[in-house]
Amino acid sequence: MSDMVVMKKGATEEEIERVVKKIEEAGCRADISRGKYKTVIGAIGDREKVETIPFEAFPGVETIVAISTPYKLVSREYQPEDTVINVNGIQIGGNNFTIIAGPCSVETKEQLLETAKIVKAAGGAILRGGAFKPRTSPYSFQGLGEAGLKFLAEVKDATGLPIVTEVMDIRDVNLVAKFADILQIGARNMQNFQLLTEVGKIKKPVLLKRSFGCTVEELLMAAEYISKEGNKEIILCERGIRTFEPSARNTLDISAIPIVRLKSHLPIIVDPSHASGKRELVEPLSLAALAAGAHGVMIEVHPHPEEALCDGSQSLTANSFSQTMAKIQALAKALGKK
Ligand code: PEP
Ligand code: MN
Numbered sequence: 001m002s003d004m005v006v007m008k009k010g011a012t013e014e015e016i017e018r019v020v021k022k023i024e025e026a027g028c029r030a031d032i033s034r035g036k037y038k039t040v041i042g043a044i045g046d047r048e049k050v051e052t053i054p055f056e057a058f059p060g061v062e063t064i065v066a067i068s069t070p071y072k073l074v075s076r077e078y079q080p081e082d083t084v085i086n087v088n089g090i091q092i093g094g095n096n097f098t099i100i101a102g103p104c105s106v107e108t109k110e111q112l113l114e115t116a117k118i119v120k121a122a123g124g125a126i127l128r129g130g131a132f133k134p135r136t137s138p139y140s141f142q143g144l145g146e147a148g149l150k151f152l153a154e155v156k157d158a159t160g161l162p163i164v165t166e167v168m169d170i171r172d173v174n175l176v177a178k179f180a181d182i183l184q185i186g187a188r189n190m191q192n193f194q195l196l197t198e199v200g201k202i203k204k205p206v207l208l209k210r211s212f213g214c215t216v217e218e219l220l221m222a223a224e225y226i227s228k229e230g231n232k233e234i235i236l237c238e239r240g241i242r243t244f245e246p247s248a249r250n251t252l253d254i255s256a257i258p259i260v261r262l263k264s265h266l267p268i269i270v271d272p273s274h275a276s277g278k279r280e281l282v283e284p285l286s287l288a289a290l291a292a293g294a295h296g297v298m299i300e301v302h303p304h305p306e307e308a309l310c311d312g313s314q315s316l317t318a319n320s321f322s323q324t325m326a327k328i329q330a331l332a333k334a335l336g337k338k
Pocket of ligand 1: 130134166185186187188209239271274
């Protein structure tokens, strides 16, 4: 990607088309973003090829702006307005604070349905649950796979809650996309560039989790891989990073929230469950995320955490989830969030 070509207010379709054609002739791809007043065309591809094009000489072109960051399409410079993603009528981004909750893993249909009812009753908007699980040990529960996806679809039908679930393998992208409303890319796959490219080609939102070993800039570069393929519906997620501090599972990088918001137009949510690994920390970290400007949280909930096949110690019960939700709602209201 090289620069963005800002068209004049009122530039005609022919003028826009001429710029697009020129970019394509140079072997690059044009990303058209139609703002309220002006159209901006991003030239994606080899910088050297694009730099030779005298865009200023084209009718309808107002100015050429070079984007200073290594990520382009996901940068605030490229798109000043927040991206707001609509998932079956639920808005993520902008002034919205969205609650995603559910079990770490789909275990049985009953467990999932019971959890979904807890999530819905407390005011959660989206149901999470892993069918393909990235586990540190190959001997741990790996998820139910396709059977788990089917349970997710059934529970979605029963409750109306949209579904977010992880895809780990490029071979499963189409299968998971058939069932999921949002496809999750887990922390361990944040730099699986082939997987990022594949989810960039589908027409469903992607929840991209920051790797525990990657910088904010690397997270935004990963998002750029998805955006570059045409999928602009990306939700970023801060889920804690590895530091020298052993008292929690990870260290929630709270600064990442305002930093991402300054640098990118994409929504950013927080996963306080994987960040902390401890049930008692989930509520304070959720409130901190909201106060720091996050667009939502993703919380693990289990009706019987002591029986959970995965991450029971960080899962909230029905009671603790509804208490946490009440506090989140009170703070959201005080902050003027929807
Ligand atoms: C998850 O959210 O199910 C998960 C495995 O989290 P992470 O990829 O952040 O470890
Ligand atoms: Mn988990």
